[in-house]
Amino acid sequence: MEHYIILARSVTYAQRMQKSLGRAGIRCHIFRPSRDLTDMGCAYAVRVAVSDLPEALTALHRDSLDPVQIFLFQKGLYQEVRP
16 A cells, blocks of 8 residues: 655654644644664654655644655655655
8 A cells, every 4th residue: 555654753753744634624643763764863754644644744834743754655665755
């Protein structure tokens, strides 16, 4: 299943992202990304559906929550994308 993951610099930041996305009506899930995606030891990620990314980025920007990185998970691989 294709989805985007939005990297956050900490669990607190990921929780803020989750609240922001929830207010916008976007379902998401917080998790720890694999170490091959980030060299930040305390990074967390928020997973969103492919169709929700544009609205998710708008909601995060509105709440001044900038992602560290964004990846598309497709065909078993992660590919970094630029917002």
